[in-house]
Amino acid sequence: LAEKKVLIVYAHQSAGSFSAAAKEAAVEVLKSKDCSVEVSDLYAMKFKATATAEDITGEVKNSEHFRYAEETKLAWDEGRLSADITEEQRKLQEADLIIFQFPMYWFTVPAILKGWFDRVLTLGFAYTKEKRYSNGIFKVNKTKALLSFTTGSQETMFSPTGINGDMNVTLWPLQNGILHYCGFQVLAPQIFWAPEDATPEGRSAMLAAWSTRLQGLLDEKPLFYAPMDCFDCESFQLKPESVEKLVKEFGPTAGTHCGKPLLPNNQMKAGV
């Protein structure tokens, strides 16, 4: 088997953090499995988070009415994206697996990582109107992607009867709307529940479980999303016949729920 390439996009300010330890565990285990591992350490890189005209080298097409997606698409076509974006796109294109390691901030990724999504996943490079979801650009290389994150809240708070709501709902925009949208195979998220409230032994156990999981990570089955051909090509709504098939065979997903009760763990475990 050819050597597998892994990209870890890492977003924590401190080398002393639990997130850093989780990132280090991934580097160590994956290297021991003969993977080559690159890390984008966003804070250390002082990664630019905001989507601006400075992301384009040379003239923009319409500075009066600057449209980020269209302008960066054009710049990508012409090789005029800024060097930091181009470098991240190179890493992404070479990777077989991308792990996003971050502390959850306000029910989603920290701004610096949101900036990575906003700036690196350029129209044309990462998606087009024709190439998205199960026809997505990264489908071709079967690139896998995984969210690995810490929470501040306990797991009970993120349940269907918890005050934060079902974690599957919170994960939907990230996992369907970004990762699956670009055609990545989305592996089940690695969630470290409230490590700051855990004992040192509890934290060690969490890291040990992650290291164990990492051993077989590249062979894991991805989460299920309804394939593109289930959807009408104009409205992008499920075809009537697909609703029934989907609900019967796979169950609805957290977002495309068809008015049915949400399946437990739909965004958390493969094969549910």
Next chain:
Amino acid sequence: LAEKKVLIVYAHQSAGSFSAAAKEAAVEVLKSKDCSVEVSDLYAMKFKATATAEDITGEVKNSEHFRYAEETKLAWDEGRLSADITEEQRKLQEADLIIFQFPMYWFTVPAILKGWFDRVLTLGFAYTKEKRYSNGIFKVNKTKALLSFTTGSQETMFSPTGINGDMNVTLWPLQNGILHYCGFQVLAPQIFWAPEDATPEGRSAMLAAWSTRLQGLLDEKPLFYAPMDCFDCESFQLKPESVEKLVKEFGPTAGTHCGKPLLPNNQMKAGV
């Protein structure tokens, strides 16, 4: 009646954009209703998006293991947060209504606006473990908040049978996890569906509808979220007796759905 204060947090790069026009409409109508209006124009301000130790003036407590929430809490206590954060907090504290105006990027806010949430909603200032959700800090002043945004996708794509999934699911982390979490009364979102694909007349009609809505905005009833006393104070899960009451009287919410089918428009319309 005392003059009402409105803060518009605006995140678009271009003065020629539809988002700019929606922001201008809000300024105009609200001023005509004798509100005082402040605008935080994040790109124009070159608002810093990333949460770093530079947000603190003077020494951090633990630079070896820098913890953003705890360090900024301490800095806020001691008046040592950076000037840009302090200024936004002043605006927020004075406001009766905050409107967030942005283009949806990747199913949520652009990184520059995520950075505003990450940096301005400081632990201690905007929430504590004791003061959150219906006991939240901004509950006291009955501060209202509203997401006003454009999408790239058509409305059908964001339905319970659409490929993007139910918009109510996508809104939950933002509206419950950020706005309601801090105790804001969350007004129904203002969604401009795919204005770039609309005709000039279509865009004008969208702006006209927004201007009409703005006339009565401050009198609107907020969205419903289950009150804190429905939840067990240890697990933050609904008390058994509250599940029944909630489902019967109000219906479950998009996140705290109790395994029931999601109500249509739960995060989109008040009183559903």
